[in-house]
Amino acid sequence: MALILENISKIVSLSTEEENLFLTKVEIKRYKHKTVLLNAGEICKHSYFVNSGILRSFTINDHIVEHVLHFACEGWWIGDMYSLLSQKPGNLFIEVLEDAEVIQLSKENQDELYEKIPKLERFFRILTENSLVAHQERLMDSLCLTAEERFEKFYKKYPTLLQKVPQKHIASYIGVTPEFYSKMKSKLLRS
Template sequence: MHRILDNISKIVSLTPEEQELFIAKTETRHYKAKSIILNAGEICKHSYFVNSGLLRSFNINDNIVEHVLSFACEGWWIGDMYSLLSQKPGNLFIEVLEDAEVVLLSKENQELLYREIPKLERFFRILTENSLVAHQERLMDNLSLSAEDRFEKFCSKYPTLIQKVSQKHIASYIGVTPEFFSKMKARLLKK
């Protein structure tokens, strides 16, 4: 449970009593690899913090093609932000890629914690702002960079994920087919 408190302490400082209240409002669950913890069409009721393991969020388009939106390894948060904030059915799946221990914070408890510990509202605002900036940067990269440049940027930004995530998921994340990714990677290795 210390990992989530360490994550929070990077932005705001909680007293021991506030830490205790925060922990009391969370739930820790263990998931096996390949578990789906959120399905498209469901309302996202939790923010998920990864204590250990690896998760991904993705959607499936009308042509049954998966598009990976994000990964979350230990120390990262993940969720369907549209659904969580609007409390409407979302369009993302969240899948466990390797056995994971995940801390769940319900939308209801998050709102309660905002009232009880106002500095947590600041923490989640900053977390949301950072996420927005990262998604905008990724969108701009997808519009302006070549697939090779997007892959190289992925490798430099997330070096630990290269060994953990399958090539088909990386290909989906950078917006190419697995076949194209394989050929591109072979070209890059020849350089």
């Protein structure tokens, strides 16, 4: 539980009593590779903090093509924000890409923690703001950068994911076909 408390302490400072209360409201789960934590059409009831492993969120369009929206590695949070906040069925799948240990926080417990530890509301607000900024930046990159520039940016930002995440998922994340990604990666890594 040290990693999640360290993650929180980067933004807000909790007393030992507040930390202990927080820890009573979360649950550690271990999941195997390819486990689906959330299906599109379901209501997201938890946010997930990754202690170890890798998760991804994605959607599938009408042509059965996957579009990866987000990866989450050790120390990152993931969830279907629309569904979690609205408590309506969402459009995202969340899948385990590498055996993972996650800490899940239910929406109900999160709301209770906001009442009992108002600093956590600030923590999650800042997380949400950072997520919004990252998604806006990614949208701008998709509109303004070439595929090669998006790949280079991804590589610089997440160098360890290139070895751990299947190429087809990275290709989907940067918005290219797996075949184009493979050619582009070979060319760019040779230069």
